[in-house]
Structure formats: structure tokens, C-alpha cells
Amino acid sequence: MVDTLRIGTGAGYSGDRIEPAASIAKSGDLDYLVFECLAERTMALAHLRRLSDPDSGYDPLLEERLRLVLSPCVDNKIKIITNMGAANPLAAGKKTRSLLNEMGHACLKVGIVLEDDILDAMVDSDFSVLKEPDKIHEIRDKIISANTYLGASPIIELLKSKADIIITGRTCDPSLFLAPMMHEHGWKDDDWDKIGFGITVAHLMECGAQVTGGYFADPGYKNVEGLANLSFPIAEIFANQEAVITKLPDTGGEVSLRTVKEQLLYEVHDPSSYKTADGIADFTKIKLEEKGQDMVKISGGGGRARPAYLKVNIGFRNGFLGEAQISYGGYGAKNRAQLAAQILMKRFADLKLDFEALRFDFIGSGSLWPGGSPSISNEIRLRVIGRARIRKDVEKLCNEVEALYTNGPAGGGGVTRSIEENIAITSAFIPREIVTVQTKILGEENGQD
Amino acid sequence: MAKIKLREIAHARSGDKGDILNISLIPYEEKDYEVLREKVTPEKVKEQFGSLVKGEVKRYDMDNIKAFNFVFHNALDGGITQSLRVDRHGKTLSFKLVDMEIEM
The missing domain is CATH 3.30.70.1150 (ACT-like. Chain A, domain 2)
Structure with a gap:
């Protein structure tokens, strides 16, 4: 267990800027670098690519991003976690494996999270889709994909197996950040207040520069300097349920109460009940304080038990x-x-x-x-x-x-x-018992097959 | 009584999930939280969005950080993967909210 843990965001969506990830890998004093690259539409497009080429369907920028950050991550012993596996985590894992071998980092271990196909089980069990109860039968022959929003546990399992780079497909965005918090701080998976707090911090981090001054400026009302040179966020997380969000010095943007408040409510419905596969976070119990230039402290918060059902897209x-x-x-x-x-x-x-x-x-x-x-x-x-x-x-x-x-x-x-x-x-929402997940380590020997 | 646009005292950000839109509303100064609570009711906000929002508008108050979250149901023409709108996410709509006038 560690006293403090530093996690940086490497991407807030699949097409995000690439260089800021390398900057925080070099000088952000990070333990983990997390690339969050999936959205509803991104996932749909990934499935379309996989249909035309079975070896594709993962993030098109996977190689470019990894080439830029691998050396600083190796130098600074930073682990990478990403959902760039999109519709094909296995192909993304193999691609990463061959990239590591080529770049002289063959000793690194790649961990992948694979979800078993649940579509047949869903149709057999007669699960209805969210809005239109009859639709799963009506659209059955048009369905090309069904992906569950998985939680942190398969990622934690891979961290325990000493994976250096972890690649998932559809996983809840906050779980990518929550997994290293639970792993490094030894938070139990039913310590709901800590999990709720971790989800809150993860939620603030998952959209990259949206918390460091991006998507915020409104000249004359909200002036922000240096938008062409934004830093991606860095979170310093303490075991006692406190964290600080900050950014690299000498970059544009800002981390302030106002940027953190906007991001806290981004894509949120009931703020007292923010649901993920790992637990339910209560944002109405969080305390925010500016602790210095570009440093916002988050404390308090709380959570409740994880939902019995998982979301499937x-x-x-x-x-x-x-x-x-x-x-x-x-x-x-x-x-x-x-x-x-x-x-x-x-x-x-x-x-x-x-x-x-x-x-x-x-x-x-x-x-x-x-x-x-x-x-x-x-x-x-x-x-x-x-x-x-x-x-x-x-x-x-x-x-x-x-x-x-x-x-x-x-x-x-x-x-x-x-x-x-x-x-x-x-x-649709399905009982978590019918979802089966496998994890796999691609070691040095599994270069190409 | 003077009329002002919300943008003079508050800022906002839109987000989407499926066919549901949410927009935060955050006063620049915490002292304006109460006046926003009184004036920017879900009914007024629903009116401001007219035909864009087919369903219910709900407001969540966050006393801890002095901010509001407005949730708009059935608001995104079926959601990002089905909508034909120019702005499928509804990302621009935060500025429709702060364009609303209130009496001070």
C-alpha cells in the first residue's frame, strides 16, 4: 500500500490531443496513466470497423499514443490503463505486444479484459431494452453488438498479476481510474464510502482537459489563457478519502472551483446517485476547496452499494x-x-x-x-x-x-x-450474474499469432 | 425590477446520455445561489427550451457546492446515435439556458 497515488489522464475521448499525455508521463510524477477513449458513438463505429476487418475494431490512435508515451512510462515506472480495446481488446493487446517487442520493451506485460458474448443469453432470457420493451426481438437480426459496462474488478485482477499495460473494451469510464485507487490503497470492494469517493475523483478525471480549463472559456465572462497548451489533469489520491486535482506548471488552462464544479456535473442525472458497476457515488456530500494555484482538494463524499444490474449497450x-x-x-x-x-x-x-x-x-x-x-x-x-x-x-x-x-x-x-x-x-439492464469476464496476460512469448 | 440574462451571474455546461440532456447551472458568486433557486424553476426552464425538449425537466440542488443540475428527458431527438440534429449531443444548449432572462 502507498501513502499517495498519482494518476494522470492521457485522453478524455478517442480523438483527444496526443502530446499532453506524453508531457504528464515525462514530468507529472505519475504512478498511472489512464486513457479514456470510449463513447456510445465511438463504440458503434468500432464495431462497424471490426465487421469489415476482424483484426480491427480497437482505437485507431492506439499505436500513435503508445509510441509517444511508452518510453517515458518505462523510465518513470508508470502503468497504463485504457479502454482503447473498444470492440476488440484482444486485437489491441496483440498490437500492443508487437509494438513493445519492436520498441525494445519486450519484458512488459500486457493484460486484457475480455467479455464473453452475452447477446444470446440476453435474447433467451427475454430482457427488454431500456425504452422500448419489445425492441430486442424486433431488432434481433439487425444487432451487431452487445457490450456490458464492466467494473474495476478485472482490472484489479490484472494489476495483481503485475500487468504493466491494461487494455479493456466497454468498461465504466470511472472504473479505469477507480481500479488503481482500490488496488494501491487496499480499499475493499464493499467499502462504499471510499468507492463512492473514488468514483467521484474518477468522474472528474475521465474527460481529460475538461477539468483543467478546456471546454470552459467564454471570452469576457470566463477568460482562460493558453488553450493551445492545456495540461491534462493529475489527481493525487490519499488513502484517507482525500484527493487533489492539479495540472502541470507552465501550461495553459486552470484548475479552480469553477472548472471542477462544471466537470462534477458533466453527464450527471441525480447527483446524489451516480451509478457505476462498482458502486453508487453521492456527489452531494463532496467538499471542494481551492488549496493553491491550480489545486482543488476533494474530500468527504460517500457511496452506496453497487447496483444489482449492469448496463448493456x-x-x-x-x-x-x-x-x-x-x-x-x-x-x-x-x-x-x-x-x-x-x-x-x-x-x-x-x-x-x-x-x-x-x-x-x-x-x-x-x-x-x-x-x-x-x-x-x-x-x-x-x-x-x-x-x-x-x-x-x-x-x-x-x-x-x-x-x-x-x-x-x-x-x-x-x-x-x-x-x-x-x-x-x-x-438494457441485466443481472450481473449472467455476465462472464475473462482476463488474459499477453507475455513476451505471445508476440504475434 | 431589472431584467438580466442568466449569463451575467452564472455559467453552465451540457452533457448527454442517450436521449437525456443535462445542464449544470453554477453562480459565479455563491451569494447568487438562492436567487437562482427561486427564479430558475424547472417550469421556467422547460418553457425556455420549448419544442426542443419533449419530456420532463427536473432540477437537482447541490447545496454543498452551490450549483444546480437540470435534467431534460426526451430532449435529444432520440440520442447521439439516432439524432439528425446539427448538434447531436446538445452541447451548445448550455448557452440556450444562460440566455434565459430573470427579474432581479
């Missing part, structure tokens, strides 16, 4: 999305954009395009919320997006927007278009 094929945009400028821009929209609606009907959902937005004039932007704007971008069962229908949507060049109102320009298969996500 189910990905299913939901048709195709086609989106195209065209801009109009100068006098009467809005009138010409509206005329273009009328033409398109008529064309879609004449061509008998079959959309399950269709939407027109006038960007620059209330596209984010009604009446939200001044309508006097002299430039408007028309955005058209449709979802259809058949790919050809959304291709035609894009073609029709492009054909406004020669058939539409005067002065339309700058057409862009994109088509993607839509993987939608819905959720």
Missing part, C-alpha cells in the same frame, strides 16, 4: 444516413436557401425516396435552436440530412443537393456530402 443496424450542405450568400440568402429546400422536398417526393427521418436546417439562422441565431445573417448554409433503409435513397439525396448547382436557385456554392451506415445504440 446494444448496437444495431439502423439504415443509412446521407447528409449534404450548400451555402447561399449576400442579399436574400435566406430566401434562396428556403427556395432550395422547397425544390428538394418536391424532388424527393417525385423520385419516391423513402426516408424514415428527414431534416432541413438553415445554418446561420436557428439551426441549433429555434430563434437562436439572428435571422439577418447574410450567409446561410442549407443542411439536408435523411435516414433511409436503402443506401441508394440517401445517395440520391446527396445528388439532388449537388444538382442544385445547375438546377437550383442562383448563387449556391460549397456543396459537401457524406454517407454512412447508421449504427444506433440502445440500452
Whole structure:
């Protein structure tokens, strides 16, 4: 057991900046570096990649991130924990293994967390999805994935097996941070106050720079310096249920009561009942204090027993999305954009395009919320997006927007278009007993197979 | 009585989970916590968001850190993986909240 434990965040989402992770690995005096790279949409896209290539489906930036941080992590004896395994932790583990061998760090151990397929068990047991009780049967043949939000215990098991780099798929974001706290401080898995406190600190860390001044600035109201040079956060966690969130000196951003408060409530529903697979945290009992420049102390807090049910995200094929945009400028821009929209609606009907959902937005004039932007704007971008069962229908949507060049109102320009298969996500809750998880260590000998 | 926009005394951040949106509302100065509690009711907030939010709006008060959490149900056009909106997460909507006017 240690007196203090220092954990840094290496990424707050899959596309996050890469260099700040290397900076805190070099000079953050860290024990652990945690990369949190999964979101509902990220996971859906990862499954789509795996369907087209069975060796893919993990985070596309895994290699680039590891290449940058491996040497400082080896030098400073920092362990790495990440959910970059996404839809394919085994393939991510193998990739990491070969990278370690290539970079001369063959002695490091890679641990992976693998969840057994639960889809059949779910369908057999007749579990209903969150919002639409009948839907699991209705969408059965369209389902491409079902992933449980796992907790900290498989990660702790791998830490006990002396893994240096741990790669998971869908795990509760806070569990990635909570696991080293429980492991290093010897917190028992039913010490609910400590677990609730640990989840709170983890929640503050999981979105990277969102607690160190990123996603915060509002010039004139909330001024923040140096947003091009933000530090990712570092948490110093004490065994007695206290922690300090801070950042590297000589970087941009800030760690203050106001940044910590905004992040504490980020993606939260009932603050007295923040649920994860490991326990329920009560944010209404937390005490926050500024202890110095860019240092916020967190103490108190509490927790309750972990829920009996685990959340499962189910990905299913939901048709195709086609989106195209065209801009109009100068006098009467809005009138010409509206005329273009009328033409398109008529064309879609004449061509008998079959959309399950269709939407027109006038960007620059209330596209984010009604009446939200001044309508006097002299430039408007028309955005058209449709979802259809058949790919050809959304291709035609894009073609029709492009054909406004020669058939539409005067002065339309700058057409862009994109088509993607839509993987939608819905959720269910299942009893934790039906979920089985395996952990595996990929040692030096398992380079490639 | 003077009317002011919430942005003059408070800041906010949006988050999403499925079809549920949440927005924190945090006074710059803790002394304004009580006036926000009185003026920024869930009913007023629901009105401010109009047709964007189909379901219930609920407010959670955090006396310990002097902040509020507003939770909007059925608010994100089916959620991030199904929505056709420009801003599928509803991330911009924190500024719709602080654009609300209250009487001081």
C-alpha cells in the first residue's frame, strides 16, 4: 500500500490531443496513466470497423499514443490503463505486444479484459431494452453488438498479476481510474464510502482537459489563457478519502472551483446517485476547496452499494444516413436557401425516396435552436440530412443537393456530402450474474499469432 | 425590477446520455445561489427550451457546492446515435439556458 497515488489522464475521448499525455508521463510524477477513449458513438463505429476487418475494431490512435508515451512510462515506472480495446481488446493487446517487442520493451506485460458474448443469453432470457420493451426481438437480426459496462474488478485482477499495460473494451469510464485507487490503497470492494469517493475523483478525471480549463472559456465572462497548451489533469489520491486535482506548471488552462464544479456535473442525472458497476457515488456530500494555484482538494463524499444490474449497450443496424450542405450568400440568402429546400422536398417526393427521418436546417439562422441565431445573417448554409433503409435513397439525396448547382436557385456554392451506415445504440439492464469476464496476460512469448 | 440574462451571474455546461440532456447551472458568486433557486424553476426552464425538449425537466440542488443540475428527458431527438440534429449531443444548449432572462 502507498501513502499517495498519482494518476494522470492521457485522453478524455478517442480523438483527444496526443502530446499532453506524453508531457504528464515525462514530468507529472505519475504512478498511472489512464486513457479514456470510449463513447456510445465511438463504440458503434468500432464495431462497424471490426465487421469489415476482424483484426480491427480497437482505437485507431492506439499505436500513435503508445509510441509517444511508452518510453517515458518505462523510465518513470508508470502503468497504463485504457479502454482503447473498444470492440476488440484482444486485437489491441496483440498490437500492443508487437509494438513493445519492436520498441525494445519486450519484458512488459500486457493484460486484457475480455467479455464473453452475452447477446444470446440476453435474447433467451427475454430482457427488454431500456425504452422500448419489445425492441430486442424486433431488432434481433439487425444487432451487431452487445457490450456490458464492466467494473474495476478485472482490472484489479490484472494489476495483481503485475500487468504493466491494461487494455479493456466497454468498461465504466470511472472504473479505469477507480481500479488503481482500490488496488494501491487496499480499499475493499464493499467499502462504499471510499468507492463512492473514488468514483467521484474518477468522474472528474475521465474527460481529460475538461477539468483543467478546456471546454470552459467564454471570452469576457470566463477568460482562460493558453488553450493551445492545456495540461491534462493529475489527481493525487490519499488513502484517507482525500484527493487533489492539479495540472502541470507552465501550461495553459486552470484548475479552480469553477472548472471542477462544471466537470462534477458533466453527464450527471441525480447527483446524489451516480451509478457505476462498482458502486453508487453521492456527489452531494463532496467538499471542494481551492488549496493553491491550480489545486482543488476533494474530500468527504460517500457511496452506496453497487447496483444489482449492469448496463448493456446494444448496437444495431439502423439504415443509412446521407447528409449534404450548400451555402447561399449576400442579399436574400435566406430566401434562396428556403427556395432550395422547397425544390428538394418536391424532388424527393417525385423520385419516391423513402426516408424514415428527414431534416432541413438553415445554418446561420436557428439551426441549433429555434430563434437562436439572428435571422439577418447574410450567409446561410442549407443542411439536408435523411435516414433511409436503402443506401441508394440517401445517395440520391446527396445528388439532388449537388444538382442544385445547375438546377437550383442562383448563387449556391460549397456543396459537401457524406454517407454512412447508421449504427444506433440502445440500452438494457441485466443481472450481473449472467455476465462472464475473462482476463488474459499477453507475455513476451505471445508476440504475434 | 431589472431584467438580466442568466449569463451575467452564472455559467453552465451540457452533457448527454442517450436521449437525456443535462445542464449544470453554477453562480459565479455563491451569494447568487438562492436567487437562482427561486427564479430558475424547472417550469421556467422547460418553457425556455420549448419544442426542443419533449419530456420532463427536473432540477437537482447541490447545496454543498452551490450549483444546480437540470435534467431534460426526451430532449435529444432520440440520442447521439439516432439524432439528425446539427448538434447531436446538445452541447451548445448550455448557452440556450444562460440566455434565459430573470427579474432581479
